[in-house]
Amino acid sequence: MTTPEAPAGAYLDHAATTPMSRAALEAYVAEAGRAGNASSLHSAGRAARRAVEESRESVAASLGARPSEVIFTAGGTEADNLAIKGIFWGRRRTDPRRTRVLVSAVEHHAVLDPAFWLAGHAGAEIVLLPVDGDGRVDLAALRAELVAHGDEVALVSVMWANNEVGTLQPVRDVVRLAHQHGVPVHTDAVQAVGQVEVDFAASGVDALTVTGHKLGGPLGVGALLARRDLPIEAVLHGGGQERGVRSGTLDAPAIRAFAVALAEAVAARPERAATLAALRDALVAGVRAADPEAVLRGPEPAPFPAGGPGEVPARLPGNAHFTFPGAEGDSLLYLLDSAGVQASTGSACQAGVPQPSHVLLAMGVPELDARGALRFTLGATSTRDDVARLLAALPQVVERARAAGLVTGAVRAGGAA
Numbered sequence: 001m002t003t004p005e006a007p008a009g010a011y012l013d014h015a016a017t018t019p020m021s022r023a024a025l026e027a028y029v030a031e032a033g034r035a036g037n038a039s040s041l042h043s044a045g046r047a048a049r050r051a052v053e054e055s056r057e058s059v060a061a062s063l064g065a066r067p068s069e070v071i072f073t074a075g076g077t078e079a080d081n082l083a084i085k086g087i088f089w090g091r092r093r094t095d096p097r098r099t100r101v102l103v104s105a106v107e108h109h110a111v112l113d114p115a116f117w118l119a120g121h122a123g124a125e126i127v128l129l130p131v132d133g134d135g136r137v138d139l140a141a142l143r144a145e146l147v148a149h150g151d152e153v154a155l156v157s158v159m160w161a162n163n164e165v166g167t168l169q170p171v172r173d174v175v176r177l178a179h180q181h182g183v184p185v186h187t188d189a190v191q192a193v194g195q196v197e198v199d200f201a202a203s204g205v206d207a208l209t210v211t212g213h214k215l216g217g218p219l220g221v222g223a224l225l226a227r228r229d230l231p232i233e234a235v236l237h238g239g240g241q242e243r244g245v246r247s248g249t250l251d252a253p254a255i256r257a258f259a260v261a262l263a264e265a266v267a268a269r270p271e272r273a274a275t276l277a278a279l280r281d282a283l284v285a286g287v288r289a290a291d292p293e294a295v296l297r298g299p300e301p302a303p304f305p306a307g308g309p310g311e312v313p314a315r316l317p318g319n320a321h322f323t324f325p326g327a328e329g330d331s332l333l334y335l336l337d338s339a340g341v342q343a344s345t346g347s348a349c350q351a352g353v354p355q356p357s358h359v360l361l362a363m364g365v366p367e368l369d370a371r372g373a374l375r376f377t378l379g380a381t382s383t384r385d386d387v388a389r390l391l392a393a394l395p396q397v398v399e400r401a402r403a404a405g406l407v408t409g410a411v412r413a414g415g416a417a
């Protein structure tokens, strides 16, 4: 079996997905070669069940949780939907006054969209918590909301780390404030796990989302960690698997590979994070030298690891995010791609039309500047050559993208530079 590799060229989009590790791929193939439904009572079924339960123990140990707190899902989006909808319905069942859902303005759409769906279909009121210029949630706004409406709040959801600008959130402070009002906290830790220390029990959160394909595991598998006393309603109904809150035949091969990749990523994290931070620092310095107009978005990278023991850095070690005034993010992305460098604008298209990122807008970045966004994210396979290739291509790419922006008038309109 060959060792999995990043796509050819300089792959700087590990936050979108990162290659499977060799150990995870081997675990996947070994398990996929066996038949057996983990719900069946015969020996093949019991073997599949054993693989799932061993993986559950491993996932729990990697993340500071109990095995009974692990609910396997088909990835981060499903875990986020289960958290937002399931906790909302669970809390309303016991107390119908609890209709308010507090989410930070910079959440991934996998959190924002189910929250707004609840507003449109289930009588929820959504409160978007503002963030500062670095994308960090405003704790004073959270406190004020809880003081004014604590009895009506169903849940708070604040991500551990932002997927666009890499900002780490003050999750423990969020938990402290919310718990003073008896409000449970969910955190989307999809981007954080494997990059910074994530401990479910120590963090105090009530529910946490993790996914396999951002840390060396397969696509389409992840988990929601949820405390046993957290009221949570099923979103998928059927065979009653996973405490009755997530029906569906368990994907034993994917679950086993996910557990293997997670254990590896957590064990490798201290060393890998330091390596990524050093590469990221070289990338940031190089981009600034190549284009003095480029603006780093999100917190300024601090020396890694920051401060004393237990202190966390302000930004993910593998993330660098810039806006390039006068250039369209999409033009930059395609021009870089043709130079063999793969990056991301960090935000979604709607019907093929690039949208300025809701994260940057929430941080107060003007819309025209937000259009010139480019995210570079590093992972286990990243090398100095990847960064060198980006820096060699960048000056010409930015120049051409700016020229295209001038021609279309798309990004310099209104005099913004």
Ligand SMILES: Cc1ncc(COP(=O)(O)O)c(C=O)c1O
Pocket (backbone or CB within 6 Å): 015, 016, 074, 075, 076, 077, 078, 080, 108, 110, 159, 161, 162, 163, 188, 190, 191, 211, 212, 213, 220, 222
């Ligand atoms: C912060 C965050 N949450 C959720 C998701 C969705 O996870 P998945 O791709 O496993 O559905 C992503 C993926 O981009 C993400 O970055």
